[in-house]
Amino acid sequence: MIGFDVTGFILSWLVFFSIYSILSISLNLETGLTGMANFGKVAFYALGAYFTGYVSIEFFLRLHGLDYPIYSTDAIVALGKLSVEQPSLNLSVFLLTLVGSFLFAGVIGFLIMLPALRVGPAFFGITVLSFGEMLRIFLRHYKPVGATYGLVGIPHPLAWVGGTFSKDLGFALISLSLLAITYIYAQRITNSPLGRLLKAIRDDETATLYLGKNVPLVKGKVLFIGSGMAGVAGCLYAYYLGSITPNAFMPAVTFEVWAMMLLGGVGNNRGSILGAAIITFLDRSTAALNFLFPNLIIDPNFIRWMLVGVIIVVVLLFKPEGIIKEEYVWTPAWRLLEAKAEARRKAFKELIGRLIKRR
């Protein structure tokens, strides 16, 4: 185990756990709760990452009056220097790109996917899957964002913190906080009249329409929020790695997120997080395996992809509801039922009491 850094492993796992949990919660919102099978999740993750990378690099360079091309060596060197000079700049750019990623990915998700819903539920999946691939191929050839090289030298929000450990710990905490916000929001809307409405759309869209609900509008809002969340995950990813390439956004990422949602349990947010925890742990472990045993016959990355496939198949065949089962939507109105039951129990007790007395 020489040279294996356990703390580093845990911190890196925490970051990936947060990023993928946000992705699986967002997929669960669109697919698990609302029934729109989103096979293009990775596209909105990529949009968040590229927005963050591009905007933060541009900001740092242009603010300092440097006009190096975005993917040049000069730019990367300059970014390395500039990013440790002014903590307040790092943090404000971080906040700007965080909010920006949410809005950017959210708006594009809304604009692309809402019309795509018209092709029907089966083709919707294929349409958004294709969109993701088209986006990736576009990014591979679009010079202003570095084409195949991608974006390098993305200024880490905590680059100015001395010491790798503090920097990584700080970033893990930021990631976990964003996951907490995402989870609390998702959990609250799940157990609200909105959550009920989403499940109604999932169960029978036509009937929902006949109950006066503006189904396309509701779906549009969900797509905006879900894509926005994926954008936030992309933002974290870009900062964490410091560089992004188009090939990091293969369709396989989408399937990994699907596997997390299915494994943990469709239609519930805790399940999405559990699935993300398990699969990112496997993922990080195979990465560690790679590091510890560089001469393995099988590339651990292949093991990882095989595992994802096996998990999807096994879960769908043997435990389609996943590890955690979906629950009803719990809202205050359920108390009205308990009040009745409570009253009945009381009346029953009284009756028994009277019968005993009579004896």
Add this chain to the structure above:
Amino acid sequence: MRPILEVKGVSKSFGGVRALDKVSLSIEKGSIVGLIGPNGSGKTTLFNVISGFYPPDEGEVYFEGMRIDGMNPNEIFRLGLVRSFQNPRLFQTMSVWENVLVVPKQRGESPLLAPFRSRWEAEEMKIGKRGKGLIGVFGLNGSERKRASDLSGGQMKLLESLRGMMEGGKLFLLDEPAAGVAPRLANEIFGFIKRLREERGLTFFIIEHRLEILMNYVDYVYVLHNGRLLAEGGPEEVVKERKVIDAYIGD
């Protein structure tokens, strides 16, 4: 006063089948009107056209004097025209209670307000109380926690009609609301419909196969046969008409 619903010369074909052929009828506010006819005579198709499931090939539909053919189903519902389906369309994975609560438009449906319970709790409680009352009327007490898919066929029909009555409807199109329901409960439901008409002036347009039940509750009956209006009138007169008897026996 203008009738609450007017159907003028409505036709609808599916490929070669002329499911509706220039059907015209009108329904007075506050009445209970029956729609009968043999299987395949076009009854459900007529409801589908009125409620916006699909537009008619020709003809017009007016609700409270407003032209509604070509409008979306959710817009038509918002005007106060509510329908139920012949094969109940419940939210299968949800509980009976949620199927009821989901109907009224409420503040907690907004993604911005939903996370803040205090902003919608009071409104939801009000909806819940109303729902609880209707559940009692429809005899679904004690089934609130059941998954909708676990109900019997009759209970599903009941839940569907109940759902339709959760929010501000004026005219109800009920497609065989008592199919698969025991006669006694069927009579209770029709009794309840009658009471709603009396107390709140609501209007009902009802498809029902069992004439013997329907006859006791309706003011007026339309008879469809092969997509055409065959007869209309008071229930007693209509069932005595030769052509109506022929149509039913011919079926």
